[in-house]
Amino acid sequence: MTNKNNVQVLENEIHDLESRLRDAKSRLALTSTPKEGLKPSPIPQNPTLLDPTHALLLLSDTALPLGSFAYSSGLESYIAHNKPLPRGVTPTASFHRFLTLSIASMASTSIPYVLAAYRTPEALDSLDNDLDASTPCVVAQRASIAQGRALIGVWERAFRATYAADPLSAGSAAAAGSVERFSDAIKSGLDGVDQLGPKGHFAPLWGVVCVAMGVDVRQTAYVFMLNHAKAVLSAAVRASVMGPYQAQRVLASKELQEMIAERIDREWETAVEDAGQVVPPLDLWVGRHELLYSRIFNS
Amino acid sequence: MLVSTQAISPPNYHHHNHTNMPIKSPFETCVAKPGQGNVVLSLLPPSNPTLTTLTYKYPLKLLTRAPGYVPQSSALSCPTSRPVHLYLLTYGGGLLPGDHIAVTITLDPQTRLVVTTPQGSTKIYKTEPNASVKGHRGPSPAHALSDKSRQNIDVRIGREAALCYLPDPSVPFKDSRYEQTQIFTIDGTVQKDTHRSSLCVLDWVTQGRASRGENWDFHLWRGKNEIWSADETGAKKLLLLRDSLILDSELDEGCLENADETFHRTNLIRERTRPHGVVGTLILYGPIFEHLASFIMDRYTSQPRIGARNWSSSAPAVEETTSHYDAKVTFTASRVRAGFVLLKFGAPDFETAKNWLSDMFREEGTVMNEFGEEALFCL
DSSP: OOOHHHHHHHHHHHHHHHHHHHHHHHHHHHHHHHHTOOOOOOOOOOOSSSSSHHHHHHOOOOOOOSSGOOOOHHHHHHHHTTTTOOOTTOOOHHHHHHHHHHHHHHHHHHHHHHOOOOOOOGGGGHHHHHHHOOOHHHHHHHHHHHHHHHHHHHHHIIIIHTTTSOOOSHHHHHHHHHHHHHHHHTTTTOOOOOOOOOOOHHHHHHHHHHHHHOOOOHHHHHHHHHHHHHHHHHHHHHTTOOOHHHHHHHHHHHHHHHHHHHHHHHTTTTTTOEEEEEBHHHHHHGGGGBSSSSSSOOO | OOOOSSSSOOOTTTEEEEESOOOTTOOOOOOOOEEEEEEEEEEEEEEEEEEEEEETTTEEEEEOOOOOOOSSSSSEEEEOOEEEEEEEEGGGGEEEETOOEEEEEEETTOOOOEOTTTTSSEEEOOHHHHHHHHTSSOOOOGGGGOOOEEEOOOOOOOOOOOEOOOOOOOEEOOOOOEEEEEEEEEETTOSSGGGEEEEEEEEEEEEGGGTTOOOSSSSSSEEEEEEEEOTTTTSOOOOEEEEEEEEOOOHHHHHHHHHHHHHHTTTTTHHHHTTTTTTEEEEESGGGGGGHHHHHHHHTSOOOBOOOOOOSSSSSSOOOOOOTTTTOOEEEEOOGGGGEEEEEESSHHHHHHHHHHHHHHHHHHHHHHOOOGGGGGOO
């Protein structure tokens, strides 16, 4: 915790110094060439070939073809199970409860796997097995595997050409190799009668792909959670719980940012063996999605 | 014992005939730590289930009984052996802060063990602050978190052996902190389905003493059930299933000193378990429980569709055709990997959950037929 705070303090200091330097430079430019008026500041020099922000923007793009928007993560079932709402509870209030529960649950069950995979990409096989063993119903399992395999697809068809051809670091190269081997294992279909072969769960694959693309560990966890929040909010819009502007307002809110940061902090040092469900009814809602008479989502 | 929070009537054990007393091994070590227990169930020739090891130390107590029940019919092709009962008890009917129960059980091939907790519930106590931290420095007693109590159960189940573990629910008292880990290891070298180990494990936790108005008011309850497959030497381990529940008020010592924070946080577990007063999981595996597993899957999939409308009349919803308790209990069953069936449920209160489970086991019949009526002692 203290270490993390120190890093934060240093980062803030660097940020502050950089902005002061830019400010001083621009003032110098103005004083040295008063006659020419406002000139554009010089192009910032980026020492690395591939800017990590670029990868981050790709991975947080809603156009990333992972199919995440086919899943409501239990929202659709939650709404059906809480119908009609008690007097005095608005659909928006009920949704906020779901969002809070869903974020806490996603963090406690998945963030340890995202972080473990980021820190030890070579353990992808066993992380995938352990997460599969920890997924309590087929609905959640299908959702996680579909998105994980889609991420492998995007990596192989799109990102690999850039990020594996010219790896950012030895760590990134190793992570890329880990995804390749894992993908081969899935394709060779070594799934016995017990179905205990590699599955392709989303959380550990996300961690490893982020290493391969040079994304910072904190941002890896943050974007994972933010993407989850986006998917739930997108589902809320399509389920007519709220309008698109209201959904964007929730996404932009300080409360959501703080909630995500707090849940990540809480799981920062959680071992995968200690990951678990903190919202037991969520397993029931997600599992019982199969029982809905009509469905617009896959989970 | 410093327990005075609830009157506990001593269970009736005198009627248990201890016909199957364990054979004391001359090599038995007697250095068990408090709360530790060790049980080995073997099949002695020709077909005599015998506890070759049975040791335990305060505050744990293990009692056994061979009721002489002979399974009427069995899903197994091998000669069925008589089930042996193990009663898992603790003095005071529960765990005090700092208690650490650790039980190791081995089921040799083709044996059958029934484990129950004949105390009505497993109470998770919280020591009164003024009694526990007298003379301690630091934060004043009212602000101290209770010591955790812990329970670890480690069961190794051999080929064609079966464990039926249907205990009472865990009842965590206000402000208590508890962690349990239950690890079941099955023989992973078995190829034929009918030779596999079998297990039926129930794990459930309530909101506390509802009669005293407790409603998820404890600080921490963590429960983890893991099933591993391993070869005879214990090597080549693979995690088959992990069921992990964390009910954490997310309090630390600092929070407790800030009254506002405490107020804000104390409803966290209640908020996360709403609308249930009891939540639980049933894990089924292996040939003996296959029929029960299929029965539960059918029961789940045949529930009425949620939000379905009866178009033939003006009635707003489909008529309830499910049993009385199915309407009150929210459950989901899933055939997850490796042949496991996982049943998860939430119910408004202990009695409803108990009756629902009891009805289901009795209607289906496997547990009664294979292990006898007493396996359902807690239900």
